[in-house]
Amino acid sequence: MQSLQATSASSLQNLFWGKNLSFAPYTLNRMQDFKPAMTLPPSGPQRLSIKCGVRFRPCIDIHKGKVKQIVGSTLRDSKEADTSLVTNFESDKSAAEYAKLYRDDDLVGGHVIMLGADTLSISAAIEALHAYPGGLQVGGGIRTENALSYIEEGASHVIVTSFVFNNGQMDLERLKELASLVGRNRLVLDLSCRKKEGEYVIVTDKWQKFTDVRLNEEVLNFLADYSDEFLVHGVDVEGKKLGIDEELVALLGKYSPIPVTYAGGVTVMADLEKIKLAGMGRVDVTVGSALDIFGGNLAYKDVVAWHALQDPLAV
Numbered sequence: 001m002q003s004l005q006a007t008s009a010s011s012l013q014n015l016f017w018g019k020n021l022s023f024a025p026y027t028l029n030r031m032q033d034f035k036p037a038m039t040l041p042p043s044g045p046q047r048l049s050i051k052c053g054v055r056f057r058p059c060i061d062i063h064k065g066k067v068k069q070i071v072g073s074t075l076r077d078s079k080e081a082d083t084s085l086v087t088n089f090e091s092d093k094s095a096a097e098y099a100k101l102y103r104d105d106d107l108v109g110g111h112v113i114m115l116g117a118d119t120l121s122i123s124a125a126i127e128a129l130h131a132y133p134g135g136l137q138v139g140g141g142i143r144t145e146n147a148l149s150y151i152e153e154g155a156s157h158v159i160v161t162s163f164v165f166n167n168g169q170m171d172l173e174r175l176k177e178l179a180s181l182v183g184r185n186r187l188v189l190d191l192s193c194r195k196k197e198g199e200y201v202i203v204t205d206k207w208q209k210f211t212d213v214r215l216n217e218e219v220l221n222f223l224a225d226y227s228d229e230f231l232v233h234g235v236d237v238e239g240k241k242l243g244i245d246e247e248l249v250a251l252l253g254k255y256s257p258i259p260v261t262y263a264g265g266v267t268v269m270a271d272l273e274k275i276k277l278a279g280m281g282r283v284d285v286t287v288g289s290a291l292d293i294f295g296g297n298l299a300y301k302d303v304v305a306w307h308a309l310q311d312p313l314a315v
Contacts, residue, residue, distance in 0.1 A: 065118070068089060088294070112125050113138075142160045160178060160189060193235065201214055243265050
């Protein structure tokens with residue numbers, strides 16, 4: 001499979017929704033600009049042969065300093081009233097306490113997400129990173145100005161969406177800048193998506209705004225040159241405990257050339273096996289509202305036990 005850098009301008013344009021689109025400030029007629037900012041492993045089928053096992057990735061979602069489980073599609077700008085916000089659970093435990101739990105259970109690669117840029121949420125996230133240095137990723141309002149500070153506070157990776165997918169388009173210059181700043185091996189791209197006209201489209205701005213970027217094989221291969229992992233929420237089912245989006249999981253399992261974590265809709269233990277099957281053993285999973293530690297009915301200890309039984313070659 002040829003890489004995106006070698007794709008014709010007309011083929012590249014088919015990956016996105018508009019007609020005369022650009023990766024600011026690069027146009028489709030300047031294909032020479034589509035080169036990684038660093039010397040990186042080549043994209044292509046050889047990366048798909050990497051052995052990956054399924055892992056449970058824990059989460060800590062923080063809203064106004066509190067650990068909460070929120071239906072993500074109901075989030076709005078923090079300046080607006082929260083009348084539309086649907087909260088499944090608010091914990092009396094701190095983010096740091098959850099981080100210690102995950103540390104004690106040897107769960108690596110979980111994500112701390114700040115659902116707002118308020119100082120209380122930032123402080124809570126930093127406390128969690130201090131409680132489990134090197135074991136957690138952090139996202140929410142990450143940009144070049146603050147990315148390194150979270151790494152210095154103990155994050156293994158920073159997770160980015162809106163900074164790179166800016167104003168509805170992929171900003172290649174920002175992506176290059178961020179990957180060069182923190183290193184590709186510390187960058188996770190959040191490619192959370194919703195269905196639009198039968199295809200999965202990346203959404204930003206608290207999942208309220210569609211970008212012009214469709215989630216497909218070519219896009220995944222291109223973005224893998226700049227990131228270590230992908231995090232993908234199935235927004236249409238996230239937080240609703242309606243079951244997983246098997247079609248999305250299958251797409252990720254088939255086409256993602258780097259580790260990818262799926263989130264959304266897990267309700268019962270059988271859903272974990274569905275993800276393992278649909279993702280061909282190549283898609284990790286996170287569980288939120290369904291867990292008993294977040295007010296749900298799915299036993300956290302059972303999920304941890306399931307995780308321990310998975311492929312020991314998981315990377």
